[in-house]
Amino acid sequence: SIAPAVLSTLSNGARKGVLLKGGNHLSQLAKVDAIAFDKTGTLTFGRAEVTDLRVREDLEDNEILQAVASIESYSSHPLAEAFVHAAKERSVSISAPDSMESITGNGVRGIYKSKHWIVGKASFVGSGYESFYPDETAQFMEEGKTLVYARDEQGIAAVFAIKDRIREDSKHVISKLKDLGITTIMLTGDSEATGQALAKEAGIDNVITECLPEDKVEQIKRLKDKFGLVGMVGDGINDAPALAIADIGIAMGRGTDVALETADVVLMNDQLSNLPEVVRISKKMTKII
Numbered sequence: 001s002i003a004p005a006v007l008s009t010l011s012n013g014a015r016k017g018v019l020l021k022g023g024n025h026l027s028q029l030a031k032v033d034a035i036a037f038d039k040t041g042t043l044t045f046g047r048a049e050v051t052d053l054r055v056r057e058d059l060e061d062n063e064i065l066q067a068v069a070s071i072e073s074y075s076s077h078p079l080a081e082a083f084v085h086a087a088k089e090r091s092v093s094i095s096a097p098d099s100m101e102s103i104t105g106n107g108v109r110g111i112y113k114s115k116h117w118i119v120g121k122a123s124f125v126g127s128g129y130e131s132f133y134p135d136e137t138a139q140f141m142e143e144g145k146t147l148v149y150a151r152d153e154q155g156i157a158a159v160f161a162i163k164d165r166i167r168e169d170s171k172h173v174i175s176k177l178k179d180l181g182i183t184t185i186m187l188t189g190d191s192e193a194t195g196q197a198l199a200k201e202a203g204i205d206n207v208i209t210e211c212l213p214e215d216k217v218e219q220i221k222r223l224k225d226k227f228g229l230v231g232m233v234g235d236g237i238n239d240a241p242a243l244a245i246a247d248i249g250i251a252m253g254r255g256t257d258v259a260l261e262t263a264d265v266v267l268m269n270d271q272l273s274n275l276p277e278v279v280r281i282s283k284k285m286t287k288i289i
């Protein structure tokens, strides 16, 4: 049986837009030592825009955009939409690629108009990115922009800078959690420079970058050893294993089905600001019991 205090707190939580899948998660929340946050779609809106494009001398911007957006249009990654949107804005038509393959946490590969393309993070597209507009790409990362490189059969063909906005409530939520004595950490597959810039914007002190989905699980284990009781907030398919291994898995309400199913706690309407509130309530409740 569930204690009346727990029941009232659960319904209180639900009214505040926090869905708890059981009473025991409340007592866990009251004791949470650290909370890790995924970056894209959790701390940020997950609605990114292409802000800059640099291409190799022998190529045209729109030619590249057409190939990349056509291949990305078959990806479900939040970044993919940015390319499709950019193509629309420039009236560049997109069409079905000959083939396309997603490589989680890295990017996509595809054939478009008989040409092979590799699109994704620097380490995924391979050598040559270091000398491709190095000063400008460094600047883009400092601005918190994600870099996506495109490689064709001749080498690096283009680099896109993509900017996602930090949620308005991220900063406030992080500072409230700090007040409650909870350590906050950002986990991201993005580069060191971009991750650091965005963490600074959100007021997060600890950043773990270049994390593949399987690394996120390892990192949660490490955080448990270091801090004790660890929560993880995420939205994506690639966050699900980390949500499962955390002491408390917390999903964004508009996240993917797998994230919602795996999590113990759901933040309805993507309202991050409900998180410190429910922690506060759970602390109060455990005092009552």
Ligand code: ADP
Pocket (backbone or CB within 6 Å): 038, 039, 040, 072, 075, 077, 079, 080, 104, 105, 106, 107, 108, 119, 120, 121, 122, 146, 147, 148, 187, 188, 189, 190, 191, 211, 212, 213, 238
């Ligand atoms: P995050 O942890 O920020 O949510 P992911 O693990 O999903 O990021 O991806 C890590 C990095 O891999 C991205 O920052 C991006 O550079 C690259 N990437 C992943 N998927 C794609 C894609 N569909 N197109 C281009 N780049 C991608």
Ligand code: MG
Pocket (backbone or CB within 6 Å): 038, 039, 040, 041, 042, 234, 235, 236, 239
């Ligand atoms: Mg995400």
